[in-house]
Amino acid sequence: MLKNKNIFLILIFFTLLSCSSIPKNTADGCSIFSERYLWYKHAKKTEKKWGTPIYIQLAFIKMESDFNWLAKPPRQKIFKIIPFKRPSSSLGYSQAVKGTWEQYKKETNNKLATRVRFKDSVNFIGWYTDKTEKLLKISKKDSFRQYIAYHEGWKNYKNYKKKQKVILLAKKVQRQADKYRLQLKKCQKKLNRNKYIIF
Numbered sequence: 001m002l003k004n005k006n007i008f009l010i011l012i013f014f015t016l017l018s019c020s021s022i023p024k025n026t027a028d029g030c031s032i033f034s035e036r037y038l039w040y041k042h043a044k045k046t047e048k049k050w051g052t053p054i055y056i057q058l059a060f061i062k063m064e065s066d067f068n069w070l071a072k073p074p075r076q077k078i079f080k081i082i083p084f085k086r087p088s089s090s091l092g093y094s095q096a097v098k099g100t101w102e103q104y105k106k107e108t109n110n111k112l113a114t115r116v117r118f119k120d121s122v123n124f125i126g127w128y129t130d131k132t133e134k135l136l137k138i139s140k141k142d143s144f145r146q147y148i149a150y151h152e153g154w155k156n157y158k159n160y161k162k163k164q165k166v167i168l169l170a171k172k173v174q175r176q177a178d179k180y181r182l183q184l185k186k187c188q189k190k191l192n193r194n195k196y197i198i199f
Contacts, residue, residue: 007188017155019036020162022066022069023035023036023063023067024067025063025181026054026062026066026067027176027179028183028187029058029179029180029183029184029187030053030183030184030186031049032058032067032188033187033191034187037119037171037191037194038118039118039122040191042118042119042122042123043057043058043122044182045123045128046065046122046123046125047126049123049126050096050123050126050127050129050130050140051126052125052126052129052130052140053140053141053142053163053177053181054180054184055177055178055180055181055184056129056140056146056177056189057122057125057126057145057181058177059123059143059174059176059177059180060094060125060147060150060172060173060174061093061094061121061122062091062171062176063147063169063176064090064092064094064095065092067093068093069092069093069116069117071091071092071093071095071117071180072088076085083158086087087175091115092114092115092116092117092121093115093116093117093121093122094115094122094124094125096115096120096121096124099104100128101115101124102155104124104127107127108123109195110123119124125150128150129146129150132149132150132154133156136154136157139172143170143173143174143177144170144171144173144179145170146158147169147170147173147174148166148167148170151169151170152166171179
């Protein structure tokens, strides 16, 4: 009985590990979804619910974590060698910080959401970009300004022009979003035809 239980736990572990591993080519939207078809279903559901294009969801995650489910900001160092605390509480695909994540869970009544799950991460991005559109009047298709609001926060958005580094990051996201958009045009019909696949 104990042996069977151990085998079952091992199978669950490897299933979770395979579902959470980083796709081979994170720069290609079609390649990502060919490996992780369930991710496409989650991204499509987010697009339908919040109006945030799939290509923008992917571009944000590419920039924030490069699809590493356990991504965290690197630790600061004392005297350049001694590991110290991390600069923020960011975690997971979307790199959401704890405070904003708690706000998201409360406003969406999604108490079981976790930052290391792709499904919850894209839904978070949809929720965030939707609020950005309402608060700052930025279209959900404007990857450049949406990312600045995502990176800086709603209150600090107005000061972004003083931060050249943030502008460069946002331009990189914009370029990646454009690439994903063009890529997905080539494979989205095929992905939609596979809508009955459950794994």
